[in-house]
Amino acid sequence: MLEITEGSMAVAEAVRLCRPQVVSAYPITPQTHIVEALADMVANGKLDADYITVESEFSALSACLGASAAGSRTYSATTSQGLALMFEVCFNVAGMRLPIVMTIANRALGAPLSIWNDQQDSIALRDAGWLQFYAEDNQEATDLHYIAYKVAENPTVMLPAMVCFDGFILSHTYEPVDMLTQEDADKYLPKFAPAERLDAADPISFGMYATPEYYLEFRYESDKALKDAKSVIQAAGKEFGKLFGRDYSAMVEGYQLADAETVIVAMGSICGTVKDTIDEMRTEGKKVGLLKIRVFRPFPTGDVAKALKGAKRVAVLDKNISLGAKGAVALEVKDALYGSGIPVYDYILGLGGRDVRKKDIREIVSLAGEGTGDQFFGLRKEVL
Amino acid sequence: MALAVGCRARPGKARDNKTGSWRVFKPLFDHGKCSKCGTCQIICPESCITEDADGFFDPDCAYCKGCGMCATECPKDAIEMKQEEK
Numbered sequence: 001m002l003e004i005t006e007g008s009m010a011v012a013e014a015v016r017l018c019r020p021q022v023v024s025a026y027p028i029t030p031q032t033h034i035v036e037a038l039a040d041m042v043a044n045g046k047l048d049a050d051y052i053t054v055e056s057e058f059s060a061l062s063a064c065l066g067a068s069a070a071g072s073r074t075y076s077a078t079t080s081q082g083l084a085l086m087f088e089v090c091f092n093v094a095g096m097r098l099p100i101v102m103t104i105a106n107r108a109l110g111a112p113l114s115i116w117n118d119q120q121d122s123i124a125l126r127d128a129g130w131l132q133f134y135a136e137d138n139q140e141a142t143d144l145h146y147i148a149y150k151v152a153e154n155p156t157v158m159l160p161a162m163v164c165f166d167g168f169i170l171s172h173t174y175e176p177v178d179m180l181t182q183e184d185a186d187k188y189l190p191k192f193a194p195a196e197r198l199d200a201a202d203p204i205s206f207g208m209y210a211t212p213e214y215y216l217e218f219r220y221e222s223d224k225a226l227k228d229a230k231s232v233i234q235a236a237g238k239e240f241g242k243l244f245g246r247d248y249s250a251m252v253e254g255y256q257l258a259d260a261e262t263v264i265v266a267m268g269s270i271c272g273t274v275k276d277t278i279d280e281m282r283t284e285g286k287k288v289g290l291l292k293i294r295v296f297r298p299f300p301t302g303d304v305a306k307a308l309k310g311a312k313r314v315a316v317l318d319k320n321i322s323l324g325a326k327g328a329v330a331l332e333v334k335d336a337l338y339g340s341g342i343p344v345y346d347y348i349l350g351l352g353g354r355d356v357r358k359k360d361i362r363e364i365v366s367l368a369g370e371g372t373g374d375q376f377f378g379l380r381k382e383v384l
Numbered sequence: 385m386a387l388a389v390g391c392r393a394r395p396g397k398a399r400d401n402k403t404g405s406w407r408v409f410k411p412l413f414d415h416g417k418c419s420k421c422g423t424c425q426i427i428c429p430e431s432c433i434t435e436d437a438d439g440f441f442d443p444d445c446a447y448c449k450g451c452g453m454c455a456t457e458c459p460k461d462a463i464e465m466k467q468e469e470k
Contacts, residue, residue: 097390158389196392208393213405218391 008033014142017185020075022067024052030167057082068098071197080107094129099152116353123320131161251300260289277361315368345373407450417462424454
């Protein structure tokens with residue numbers, strides 16, 4: 001049923017329908033509305049879960065770690081500095097192979113302090129071993145939560161998942177969202193039943209130490225599980241489409257790609273702005289297309305290479321930067337296109353909530369046409 | 385032994401932890417010099433030195449970490465620590 005609702009409320013409702021048994025989180029803007037709504041649901045008996053209040057994000061994810069190891073479906077949400085504080089626990093959760101799902105309302109990282117949107121926070125944790133999904137709109141953000149649990153808890157995957165959606169731009173925006181019913185959600189998402197769990201009657205330890213002759217192999221196994229998750233993501237996305245009409249089987253989505261000469265690659269809500277710009281430019285006869293990356297980990301290198309093989313040039317929009325190098329998306333796209341001869345230009349933009357408009361996308365298309373790239377875009381020269 | 389997913393382990397598995405892999409120096413026991421006093425067995429922090437039917441002592445190299453305490457304490461200097469190539 002279509003409802004006009006705030007992004008955070010839609011995500012909270014989707015999480016409720018996923019029936020998490022333990023929720024632990026710490027409020028931080030712009031994620032707070034999600035966990036406030038879940039706290040209300042637990043207090044009002046609409047969600048049968050233990051809601052563990054804690055003193056920090058480090059403790060929030062640690063509580064989820066323990067609860068997940070004990071066999072509970074577990075949820076948290078955070079952003080920015082909160083995610084940074086979870087850094088150590090994020091790696092532990094992934095190494096212990098615990099399928100926790102966490103929403104990231106993407107926000108810039110300090111210093112300088114900024115509460116506004118970019119994707120630096122989750123990008124900084126791209127190496128942690130979590131699945132990473134990026135949503136374009138609130139419909140996708142809600143749907144990706146069911147898919148995230150389905151994939152994460154698959155016995156061959158058993159990895160945590162981040163569902164990332166742009167803070168404020170999506171989290172605080174009212175949009176129509178088609179919400180599943182509890183019956184539908186239950187049909188799609190079976191009960192979490194891990195093969196092993198913490199149990200005093202049958203003791204087990206998680207994440208023991210590994211000496212140098214084993215550690216490398218553990219890392220290999222984690223990497224393999226994440227890469228092999230690709231087929232599970234595709235199957236879960238396809239099943240979702242079959243049941244509810246919205247197919248998420250593709251890790252990347254093309255828009256006006258078929259004859260596009262300049263292809264923009266982007267993640268998250270900016271894709272909507274890019275699509276609108278492309279619609280305008282197409283009426284002017286300009287062959288511009290978009291490749292949206294929905295799944296950043298595992299990175300769909302082969303899919304990206306295939307989708308971009310007809311392009312004359314590629315312009316990557318990065319709402320993050322690996323300082324001292326390039327934007328994280330551009331680095332992956334350059335890797336995917338290595339040896340193809342197709343030039344890839346990186347544009348760092350929209351950091352800390354800087355608005356990106358249609359005219360900016362047009363300018364980027366023209367910069368890429370001139371062969372100018374690998375730069376910050378939209379710098380205000382007068383303050384430098 | 386296949387790796388356990390998530391590096392998980394059941395209790396009571398110290399024997400699975402082959403600490404011998406930590407070793408840099410390996411103790412070589414010279415039974416010709418040995419007086420069978422058993423000091424090496426008492427002093428071994430890994431408890432990996434056992435007595436054979438003839439009363440001589442030898443370490444279980446699957447667990448010997450190569451700490452060298454047995455060689456230091458041996459009153460007959462019957463134990464030599466030798467660097468291992470791996």
